[in-house]
């Protein structure tokens with residue numbers, strides 16, 4: 001540890017967000033990070049898991065990776081970021097995502113060339129002021145994968161208010177894609193996958209634009 005770190009820790013002590021033990025860098029201590037109930041990257045493609053395959057409808061995606069289920073601290077931090085714009089929550093999520101992404105890369109899952117982030121509709125982006133997926137995954141993937149701003153989203157009804165069928169219809173109307181993804185292997189990134197309707201609608205467009213492989217990627221999957 002450098003002298004400046006020692007000084008900073010003495011003057012402004014930092015504590016793990018879970019166990020409150022002193023940490024050198026803001027966020028979680030290593031034991032707390034490793035104890036989070038994350039999916040195991042050595043399992044590979046989550047769509048090969050029977051429970052996940054039956055719950056999420058992603059016929060246009062070749063694979064799926066994620067950090068964990070949408071509950072516990074992951075759910076709390078995602079809500080804090082999305083609804084209250086807590087920077088602290090964004091930092092913790094980035095730490096978890098970077099950790100999980102590194103473990104997936106170690107397993108060479110998935111092999112992709114380019115990332116595409118699921119966009120917010122313009123009015124929601126203006127209201128919120130940021131896209132939480134860019135604030136988390138965008139920062140982690142930056143420098144590792146090109147992030148192509150090819151997708152845009154029209155105004156739709158909030159998915160949470162709709163049933164499964166209405167969600168599908170809502171999403172099929174929602175996206176447009178500018179440009180070509182010919183021959184590209186795509187990582188399609190969102191924060192939470194609930195039914196798969198949003199993700200799959202975007203995947204369909206990527207496929208039509210020439211993507212040869214599409215991996216869905218999310219911070220969390222909503223449990224059944």
Ligand SMILES: [Zn+2]
Pocket residue numbers: 016017018019020021028029030031032033
């Ligand atoms: Zn801790």
